[in-house]
Ligand code: CLF
């Protein structure tokens with residue numbers, strides 16, 4: 001890669017805009033979504049809500065919420081593997097006090113960790129005492145850390161006031177359908193107010209509560225992201241409709257993620273052979289929705305105990321036995337210094353981008369896909385042989401647009417890495 005293209009990619013990593021082609025829902029033109037300054041400020045250090053922030057800031061999850069109140073056909077929380085990265089997977093559960101200790105330890109060791117999320121391994125709102133107690137302890141002891149919550153939405157209407165009170169400013173709801181007949185193929189049962197509802201009866205309750213939850217978040221001015229799992233043959237053609245509905249209800253961001261499905265995970269879909277989408281199928285659905293609202297493409301479908309930048313997982317450095325032995329090194333002043341340094345660097349990248357745009361106008365519209373390796377920091381700065389994933393950008397003469405990431409097995413052997421890239425390459429194109 002030339003120095004210029006490398007620079008352009010680095011600067012694209014700093015982009016605050018989402019430019020994407022769209023042909024969905026009656027919108028057939030390219031759309032650029034710009035945010036107002038207040039929202040930019042609210043998401044500036046959130047690695048999931050801001051694509052640009054994910055190069056600089058980290059998140060962590062604490063696994064305090066074991067129970068769930070619904071069953072999704074793609075979930076089996078019994079499965080555990082330290083190397084497996086997907087929602088619902090967790091190595092050990094924590095009590096709220098242990099979780100707060102872990103947050104203080106990690107906040108000292110990884111000062112760029114700015115967000116604490118509770119995302120399972122079950123549903124945080126099916127475990128409200130543990131979830132809210134954890135948030136309370138962290139708000140008291142580490143006030144600069146943003147609080148984030150991810151839920152299936154069933155109990156959201158009941159708890160929006162409490163969530164607002166605790167200053168949780170980011171809530172994710174997983175919404176895979178807005179049509180209960182499609183939902184019937186995804187959710188076999190729903191447990192609501194001490195009663196189990198099977199089939200469409202349960203799915204209707206879930207749908208109703210998800211919609212009420214969206215409305216309540218909008219009214220409470222809490223930023224809402226919607227995650228949707230793309231399940232080929234079930235909701236692939238339906239997700240543009242989900243996108244339309246959530247946009248109308250004021251969701252801020254839509255994250256369309258591929259189904260992860262393998263027989264060894266022991267999920268219903270894994271055992272019945274339901275496949276996940278190809279990268280091309282995923283990109284098509286994402287592109288179909290991208291013109292209508294801001295779309296997240298940098299999700300890593302992380303574990304419920306993930307720690308670190310989105311592309312890395314340092315959870316094994318902070319296991320329960322280790323953190324109980326480690327001192328809490330949370331130091332607000334030191335953290336603020338680190339954040340100020342990151343912001344200064346981001347400003348430098350931004351002005352480099354502006355200079356480049358001023359000097360480097362071309363008229364080419366031929367698009368190619370480019371994969372880069374990065375350790376974070378908004379730079380192309382990692383040796384191919386060490387990369388565990390590649391970030392993929394669509395590049396033409398004028399613009400560099402983030403498309404997604406592809407995981408690869410890590411290896412130090414250059415030649416093997418090269419072969420892996422060659423293997424990966426067709427998957428970028430198909
Ligand atoms: Fe965690 Fe989710 Fe908050 Fe992020 S994750 S609760 S919004 S802090 Fe992020 Fe992980 Fe994707 Fe979730 S990469 S699975 S979108």
Ligand code: SF4
Nearest residue numbers: 068071072075122152
């Ligand atoms: Fe699993 Fe989450 Fe679905 Fe519950 S809501 S079954 S924890 S994926």
